[in-house]
Amino acid sequence: MGIPDVPSVFKQPTAADRPWWWQLVDASGAEVPVDGDLAGQRFANQSDAESWVGEVWQDLLDVGVAAVVLYEHDRQVYGPMKLSAS
Template sequence: MSWHWQSHLRSGAGPVDTAELGLDQRFPTQGDAESWLGEVYPDLLQAGVEAVSLYEADRLVYGPMRLEPEVG
């Protein structure tokens, strides 16, 4: 099975090149997918990605998960 992220864009973010951001990647394990996200989430936020969902093939594992840190 392969794991991948689906992006959820911030309202009014404009067009986002998901391939350029690496969101078209497939990962062999859930851990690999989560490690990658941990490294690149600041870039995703800056590009207008508000949240992501993790899929194993076509099955939603979790999400949407907001990328911005909780305040409070």
């Protein structure tokens, strides 16, 4: 007896399911690679994306991110938005 197929509710969401994402850039506008919980975050809606960046902005600054750019799929919504006032 094998393991039954995993129900679809447990599959990982696709980019179509979560089209909102942040591009993380340094002061020159170059993309900043990040690891761990900060990497590859995608969101179902703009509000969730904005809430996330509001919660982790200091962590992003700590790893060299100076600004963020919000995208829905491949459409730039706004940004770059600086993470600090200086």
